Each structure stands twice: as C-alpha cells, then as structure tokens.
Amino acid sequence: MPIPSSSPSKARTLLRDDVYRQLRDAIVDGTLAPGESLRDGELAEWLGVSRTPVREALLRLGESGLVVARPGRSTTVAVVDxxxxxxxxxxxxxxxxxxxxxxxxxxxxxxxxxxxxxxxxxxxxxxxxxxxxxxxxxxxxxxxxxxxxxxxxxxxxxxxxxxxxxxxxxxxxxxxxxxxxxxxxxxxxxxxxxxxxxxxxxxxxxxxxxxxxxxxxxx
The missing domain is CATH 1.20.120.530 (GntR ligand-binding domain-like)
Structure with a gap:
C-alpha cells in the first residue's frame, strides 16, 4: 500500500495538542475563572473545533489539577488550592x-x-x-x-x-x-x-x- 501524502493521525494529534494548550492558557491567565463551568459543546464552538479534542483536553487538564470533573454532574475550572x-x-x-x-x-x-x-x-x-x-x-x-x-x-x-x-x-x-x-x-x-x-x-x-x-x- 502506498504511503499517504498526508497523515490524518498527525493532524489529529496537532489539533488535540493545540486545543489543550488554548484551554490551559485560558485557565492560567484567568479567561476561564476558578469555579467556572466547562461545557464541551460551548468550548468546541468557541475554539471552532469538534467536541472530541475538547473532551481529550479536559481529561489532560484534569490530570494536571486545573480542571475538576464530577462524573454525571459537571466539569469546572479548579479553584486555586x-x-x-x-x-x-x-x-x-x-x-x-x-x-x-x-x-x-x-x-x-x-x-x-x-x-x-x-x-x-x-x-x-x-x-x-x-x-x-x-x-x-x-x-x-x-x-x-x-x-x-x-x-x-x-x-x-x-x-x-x-x-x-x-x-x-x-x-x-x-x-x-x-x-x-x-x-x-x-x-x-x-x-x-x-x-x-x-x-x-x-x-x-x-x-x-x-x-x-x-x-x-x-x-
């Protein structure tokens, strides 16, 4: 099979990382304030992307402690603890x-x-x-x-x-x-x-x- 001229997987990775950095920076600089509710649909519309990279970014932000996810309830920006x-x-x-x-x-x-x-x-x-x-x-x-x-x-x-x-x-x-x-x-x-x-x-x-x-x- 010929190697494709472009790599969709690489493009997805770059998009995912870009969305993560944009959300991370918005939390760090206070654009997204502590305690603010994060809805993946609204964030996706704001960034002009689908919900999938937003959800992946929120999971990564949760691992670093910048986001708090409550399954079945809500996802919010973590307070400064x-x-x-x-x-x-x-x-x-x-x-x-x-x-x-x-x-x-x-x-x-x-x-x-x-x-x-x-x-x-x-x-x-x-x-x-x-x-x-x-x-x-x-x-x-x-x-x-x-x-x-x-x-x-x-x-x-x-x-x-x-x-x-x-x-x-x-x-x-x-x-x-x-x-x-x-x-x-x-x-x-x-x-x-x-x-x-x-x-x-x-x-x-x-x-x-x-x-x-x-x-x-x-x-």
Missing amino acids: EDSVRNARDVVAAMHALAARIGVPLLTDDQLEGMRQANARFTAAIEAEDAEAALAADDAFHDVLVVGAQSPAIASVLEQYTPVLRRAETLRFLSIDRFASAERHAQLIDLCAAGDAEGASRLAFHMWHSLPVGDPLTE
Whole structure:
C-alpha cells in the first residue's frame, strides 16, 4: 500500500495538542475563572473545533489539577488550592534542579545568550507590570536549561505541573518581588557560564521552591 501524502493521525494529534494548550492558557491567565463551568459543546464552538479534542483536553487538564470533573454532574475550572500549588511547586523545583544539573555542561554560547536576552525581556516586563509578558519571558529563560538537558521525561513532568504554578503566580503577580527574581536569573546565568552545574542546580531549585503558595487575598 502506498504511503499517504498526508497523515490524518498527525493532524489529529496537532489539533488535540493545540486545543489543550488554548484551554490551559485560558485557565492560567484567568479567561476561564476558578469555579467556572466547562461545557464541551460551548468550548468546541468557541475554539471552532469538534467536541472530541475538547473532551481529550479536559481529561489532560484534569490530570494536571486545573480542571475538576464530577462524573454525571459537571466539569469546572479548579479553584486555586494551596496544597495543589505547593505540590506543583515541589515537583517543578525538583525538575528544574535536575535540568540544570544535566543541562549546564551541555550549554552552548548561543543558549547562554538566549538566557541573557530572556532575562532582559523579563526585567522590562516587570518594570511595566506586565504579568503575561513577564511569565512568558521567565518560561523562555528556564526553558533553555530544560531543552539543554535533552530529557523528554523532565519536559513532560514540567508540562503537566507548571501551569498550576503559573496560574497562582498570575493571580499574585504584583505581590511577588520580581526584581529579586531578575537578580537570581543573572546569578544563574553566571553559574551556567562558569560551568557550575551543582551551584546552578541549587539556585534553580531555590528560585522555584521559594515561590509563595498562599492566597494573595488573605496574606
């Protein structure tokens, strides 16, 4: 049998992943608010897709703790639960520490320059109090080491748990000392440039594990 010129299975996979990311990002940035009811038909109409990729995306979001499904009743956006955020923080910190330990010896000069540029964008964003741009730049900064570690397992775990943490950060963005984060970014770059994998690993862990997890409205 001739090999088809196109791959429907690949197209379905790309669509499924795209729908997942769109819903995930809408939850993280607050477009879909905590406690909001999620109806697959309405979401499918909003995204311009069928219900199948939406249902698959909601299952994945449930696994990461961003969505709560009650069989036979309803599916809602999960509330920002302190225990869930703490658990996500612990996992994410451990994964970034491991990524630094593995990735630092493999970093290229271009990747180090990418970290510097990402930190410059991060600094500009926090000066402008632009939470979305700051978190995007922070992701780009830390992704350098994650990519450098060349570990699909680390990347997969981070993809599952980081959104829980990012949503909490978005809600409490103005209460976090972001300028201190920019300084720690610079310190991490220096450790990476010096080839100090263990020092970079310890700092990466601290950067993530020191993030507060309480409700910003009650602190």
